[in-house]
Amino acid sequence: MVHSSYGRLEQAELPVPSLKDDQVLIRVRAAGVDPGVFYRMTGIPYMMRLFGFGLTRPKQPIAGGDVAGVVEKIGEKVTRWKVGDEVFGAAVGGFAEFVAAKESLLARKPAELSWEQAAAVPTSAVTALRGVREAGPGKRALIVGAAGGIGTFLIQLHDGEVTAVCSGGKAALVRRLGAAHVVDYTKDDLGTGTYDVVYDVFGSRNVNVLRKRLTPNGKLIILGGMSKGKLTGLGRQFRAIGLNLFVKQQLKVLIAFPSQADFEDLRERLAAGALVPVLDRTYPLSEAKQAIDHVMAGRARGKSVVTP
Numbered sequence: 001m002v003h004s005s006y007g008r009l010e011q012a013e014l015p016v017p018s019l020k021d022d023q024v025l026i027r028v029r030a031a032g033v034d035p036g037v038f039y040r041m042t043g044i045p046y047m048m049r050l051f052g053f054g055l056t057r058p059k060q061p062i063a064g065g066d067v068a069g070v071v072e073k074i075g076e077k078v079t080r081w082k083v084g085d086e087v088f089g090a091a092v093g094g095f096a097e098f099v100a101a102k103e104s105l106l107a108r109k110p111a112e113l114s115w116e117q118a119a120a121v122p123t124s125a126v127t128a129l130r131g132v133r134e135a136g137p138g139k140r141a142l143i144v145g146a147a148g149g150i151g152t153f154l155i156q157l158h159d160g161e162v163t164a165v166c167s168g169g170k171a172a173l174v175r176r177l178g179a180a181h182v183v184d185y186t187k188d189d190l191g192t193g194t195y196d197v198v199y200d201v202f203g204s205r206n207v208n209v210l211r212k213r214l215t216p217n218g219k220l221i222i223l224g225g226m227s228k229g230k231l232t233g234l235g236r237q238f239r240a241i242g243l244n245l246f247v248k249q250q251l252k253v254l255i256a257f258p259s260q261a262d263f264e265d266l267r268e269r270l271a272a273g274a275l276v277p278v279l280d281r282t283y284p285l286s287e288a289k290q291a292i293d294h295v296m297a298g299r300a301r302g303k304s305v306v307t308p
């Protein structure tokens with residue numbers, strides 16, 4: 001599925017990608033969908049076009065960023081993988097039958113996981129993992145946007161009591177994942193309690209609204225940004241960074257770039273059954289646009305994937 005111009009996604013026949021020395025060729029079995037796929041497809045927020053995504057059209061025309069699949073071929077300097085290995089990880093251009101991926105941004109797929117579950121992991125679970133590391137252990141946490149791609153991993157990864165904020169129909173899901181309490185934001189916004197940590201996953205609320213749910217020394221961790229800002233999309237984040245200089249609470253903005261260590265950490269938890277991906281919908285690759293639209297409607301229940 002290619003976006004040769006911003007905003008258009010269409011099916012096309014392309015050659016199998018060639019490999020750099022540190023890359024492997026993966027036969028894709030499933031590819032994860034997250035809001036990042038939409039941003040790369042549309043080039044919005046516009047600021048990302050200045051940061052290497054392509055000024056007038058996408059530099060990387062194939063959509064997708066997370067995959068699970070089988071190693072089909074290896075680059076000359078690849079040492080970690082051999083043909084036939086089953087892997088998952090980050091691979092830009094994953095909405096395809098084949099994709100080239102950096103060997104360090106892959107981990108072995110635990111046998112317990114389906115292809116779809118493994119493809120659901122990379123971006124969302126790495127982001128959750130980084131959030132949890134920023135929070136530290138033993139903290140009482142409020143997760144705003146708890147039932148979506150990042151949130152369903154975050155509930156499971158956070159080390160401490162979790163209160164999940166989601167729409168009422170997802171209360172049973174977030175409780176099953178380990179949330180001790182649930183706030184239905186459609187009735188009670190963020191509730192009335194205060195917490196050591198607030199994870200802002202959905203990313204639509206004013207920073208001062210979120211701060212009211214923090215203890216005096218609490219930490220706000222901003223992960224998401226479902227804002228309407230088309231220029232940078234980061235207006236709230238910039239305001240939080242500025243405000244952080246003047247308040248006692250800590251206001252952190254976190255952008256997660258995955259590493260080999262992250263994927264290894266997640267692989268261990270997945271193999272031990274301590275982390276279980278929640279699958280929302282599976283779409284055929286030809287319906288990738290519908291899959292992206294579903295995620296961007298903002299009502300996800302876990303993760304959606306596409307399969308070639």
Ligand SMILES: NC(=O)c1ccc[n+]([C@@H]2O[C@H](COP(=O)([O-])OP(=O)(O)OC[C@H]3O[C@@H](n4cnc5c(N)ncnc54)[C@H](OP(=O)(O)O)[C@@H]3O)[C@@H](O)[C@H]2O)c1
Pocket residue numbers: 034035036123124127144145146147148149150151165166167170185201202203204222223224225226254255256257295296298299300301302
């Ligand atoms: N920081 C990073 O490095 C990083 C990496 C990846 C993604 N992100 C960003 O993180 C954000 C979330 O990503 P995601 O994949 O988790 O999204 P997602 O899968 O679409 O989940 C969003 C969730 O938010 C809930 N929600 C909708 N409106 C809400 C509201 N007003 N208040 C509270 N919850 C609400 C939705 O369900 P209900 O309404 O039914 O509860 C849904 O479950 C996106 O902005 C994405 O771009 C950041």
